[in-house]
Amino acid sequence: MAPSLHPLVDNGITPGSSSFSGGKLRCRCASDQVEITLNSNVAHNHACGCSKCWKPSGALFSIVGVVPRDAVSVTANASKLSIVDKEATIQRNACKDCGVHLFGRIEKDHPFKGLDFVHVELSDEMGWQEPQFAGFVSSIIERGSHPKEMDEVRAKFKAVGLQAYDVLSPVLMDLISTFTAQKSGIRFANL
Numbered sequence: 634m635a636p637s638l639h640p641l642v643d644n645g646i647t648p649g650s651s652s653f654s655g656g657k658l659r660c661r662c663a664s665d666q667v668e669i670t671l672n673s674n675v676a677h678n679h680a681c682g683c684s685k686c687w688k689p690s691g692a693l694f695s696i697v698g699v700v701p702r703d704a705v706s707v708t709a710n711a712s713k714l715s716i717v718d719k720e721a722t723i724q725r726n727a728c729k730d731c732g733v734h735l736f737g738r739i740e741k742d743h744p745f746k747g748l749d750f751v752h753v754e755l756s757d758e759m760g761w762q763e764p765q766f767a768g769f770v771s772s773i774i775e776r777g778s779h780p781k782e783m784d785e786v787r788a789k790f791k792a793v794g795l796q797a798y799d800v801l802s803p804v805l806m807d808l809i810s811t812f813t814a815q816k817s818g819i820r821f822a823n824l
C-alpha cells in the first residue's frame with residue numbers, strides 16, 4: 634500500500650472557505666486539553682516533510698500554516714505547554730502529555746517573525762485554508778523514507794494538485810531572500 638502522506642492529502646484536498654475567520658485548536662489528550670484560539674484563518678498552509686514539524690502517527694508529512702501571532706491565544710491548560718527545542722528557530726509549544734504541537738513561534742530576527750505556525754487538523758471546525766503546496770519533500774529521506782520512493786511521493790502530491798518543493802514555495806523563498814538582501818543593505822524600488 635502507498636504510504637500515507639497525510640490524512641488531509643491522501644484522499645484529495647477539501648477547499649477551505651475565504652470567509653472563515655478562525656477557530657479553536659485542541660491537543661489530543663483525553664481530558665484537560667490544551668486549547669488555543671485563533672482569530673484568523675491560516676495562510677501558506679502546506680505539507681512539510683521536515684523532521685521537526687508535528688505529524689499525526691503514520692503520516693509522512695505535517696500540515697502546517699501560519700497566522701499572525703497577535704491572533705493566537707492560549708485559552709485552556711496553558712500549564713501543559715512546553716517548548717520542544719529552545720534552540721530551534723521555530724519554538725514549537727507542545728503538550729507535555731500527548732506531544733501534539735499547538736503553536737510554533739519565532740522570537741529571533743527572521744523573515745517570518747510575527748507569524749505563528751499551527752496545525753489546523755487540531756480543530757473541529759471546517760473552512761481552514763486547504764494545503765497550497767508541499768515543502769521539504771526530500772527531507773522525508775532523513776527519517777527513513779527510501780530514496781527510491783520519492784517519485785511516488787511527488788506523484789501523489791501532483792495527483793491531488795499540490796506542487797512539491799524541496800524547500801519552500803517560490804513565494805516564501807523570495808520573501809526570505811528579500812529579507813536577507815534588505816538586511817545586507819540592498820534597497821529595492823517600489824517595495
Ligand SMILES: N[C@@H](CCC(=O)N[C@@H](CS)C(=O)NCC(=O)O)C(=O)O
Nearest residue numbers: 682683684685686721722723772775
Ligand atoms: N532537512 C531538515 C530541514 C529542517 C528545516 O529547515 N525545517 C524548516 C521547515 S519547518 C524550518 O524552517 N525549520 C526551522 C525550525 O525548525 O526551527 C529536517 O528535516 O530536519
Ligand SMILES: [Zn+2]
Nearest residue numbers: 660662728731
Ligand atoms: Zn495533550
Ligand SMILES: [Zn+2]
Nearest residue numbers: 681683685686
Ligand atoms: Zn517543517
